[in-house]
Amino acid sequence: MPQGQPGALAGTRVIDLTQMLAGPYCTMMLADHGAEVIKIEPVDGDPTRHFGPFPADDTAHHFGGYFQSTNRNKLSLALDLKKPEGKKLLLRLVRDADVLVENFRAGVMDRLGLGYEVLAKENPRLVYASIRGFGDPRTGASPHVDRPAFDVVAQAMGGAMGITGPDERTPIKIGPGIGDIFPAALAAFGILAAYHHAARTGQGQFVDVAMYDSIVSLCERMVYQYSYTGRSPVPEGNQHPILCPFGTFPARDGQVTIGCPRDSFWTELTEIMGRPELASDPRFRTNNDRLAHRREAVALVEEWTRTRSKAEIAEALGVRVPFGPVNTAADIYADPHMAVREMLVEVEHPGSSAPVTIASTPIRMTVTPGGVVRRAPTTGEHTDAVLLALGVGADEIASLRAAKVIA
Structure with missing residues (x-):
């Protein structure tokens, strides 16, 4: 998305309560195409800021490569949602928002008094999206609903590992975090579908994506293979079970x-x-x-x-x-395709004298092109700007900061 040129989602406000990879990747996709994504993080910062790698000359460690890659194009508002004042600020933000995304365990937002039903009363057109290991009881109460899940769990349970490996005795985890990234992409699609409905009708809704479900859908081939043959597919090395060679x-x-x-x-x-x-x-x-x-x-x-x-x-x-x-990564950097398609972009890394490279969006549009326009934010970098735009006065902001409601 060239500087100064709005993306297709310009004017769309997204409240981002996500951490780790699945949620941030989802909201990154929206930010890459022009949505205003306000990342709400704890006053001491998103824990993934501490994940590396870090540039050799970076002693500040505002964030590492893990955070930089999937939190570019976002604003950061550091807010304590456990405090009443923090909850009130979130409710004020929600009233003017189009989308809210979170990936806590089921019930966390409800226990905070900020569940979907509460927020929908504040803003009936709100699209509220969740990404969880096993979904949300609102759309189907899984017996696994309370279990935590990460990429490797979704890959294992959803079948990806069960059909990947050199032989049937050696299942292997796929390198990229598909257990996070594929659910993230599906959630972004679901959000935009629900947002389209809300734009037409004024009716928001709850969008629920389970990581387990997502990987089963990614491995759709094994589902019909089992149905047609009665046999569970197994890893077959680097060849294909249906096509040859x-x-x-x-x-x-x-x-x-x-x-x-x-x-x-x-x-x-x-x-x-x-x-x-x-x-x-x-x-x-x-x-x-x-x-x-x-x-x-x-x-x-x-x-x-x-x-x-x-x-x-x-x-x-x-x-x-x-x-x-x-x-290899070096081969990808050297391939002229990457330069022509502008898939590798340089961004500033606070605390380092040299820029770093991250992958850009693969979704190309001729009228409203998306892309990377700014680095990931430091913790609370935009707190004052967001709250001032919300109508919070400078004195109130100072009082909230002194009480450690914001940072």
């Missing part, structure tokens, strides 16, 4: 991915490999034939890739066969 293959200097989801791609691949007769071989003619002889089909491709570098394979396959090298 479709996975990773060794190169002379690393690994590459090749996918042939259609028989025409297999024909192209066999020609490039110098083995055109394989396209008409009854063992490999169709995808189902290749699946039945997967070990032989994969071995044939491996035999060809193993003696070539990643660059040589890329040149040989060109645009004829789906292909991609297995990239």
Whole structure:
């Protein structure tokens, strides 16, 4: 989102009560596209500010890379919600808000006297969204509702780990925090759907996303596979249970991915490999034939890739066969695609003399482009500005700060 150019969500006010990864990622998506996201955090700061890494010359440690990445474009209001004055300030903010997002355990906001029903009375058009491990009783009381959950729990229970790994005895956690990030993306979608409804009707609602449910939906393939076959899918390494060949293959200097989801791609691949007769071989003619002889089909491709570098394979396959090298972070930084798409952006890091790089939004829009316009905030950096805009006088702000209601 270029400086001075509003995003598609300009004019939308979001109250962000989230911590860790799932909630902040959700509200980050909204902030990246122009929403005014007011991050409400404890007076001593969001605990994730202490997570690294930190630049080598940063001695202030306002926040590390973990916090910087998913809290960019936001305002910070440090507020103690356990104090009556803090609750009153939140209610005042809610009256003029469009969205509120939280990811506490079920019942926490209710015990604070700030549950959905209370806030909806203050603002009937409010879209209130929660992201929890096992959802909220308002939409279905899970027997697991009181259990805490993080990414690894959602990956394990939702099936992602159960179909990832070198073999059926070795389930493996997926590297990125998909147990947080995918629920976050679904919550952002749900928020915008509910916001659209509220804009048309004036009627707000409760949006509930469970991390467990989200990963089950991400692993939709295993659901229908079990229904159709009666067998639970298991990890199958880096190949695909339905398509062949479709996975990773060794190169002379690393690994590459090749996918042939259609028989025409297999024909192209066999020609490039110098083995055109394989396209008409009854063992490999169709995808189902290749699946039945997967070990032989994969071995044939491996035999060809193993003696070539990643660059040589890329040149040989060109645009004829789906292909991609297995990239490191350094490879991603060096890929000109990243520069053209402006996917890696530099932002200031308070306490450091040099900027740092974070990933930008992958959602591109031609009229209202989103993006990163400012770094993550320091604790309470915008407390005074937000409260002054709310109509709180300077004397009252000073009194609230002295009572440690705000920071």
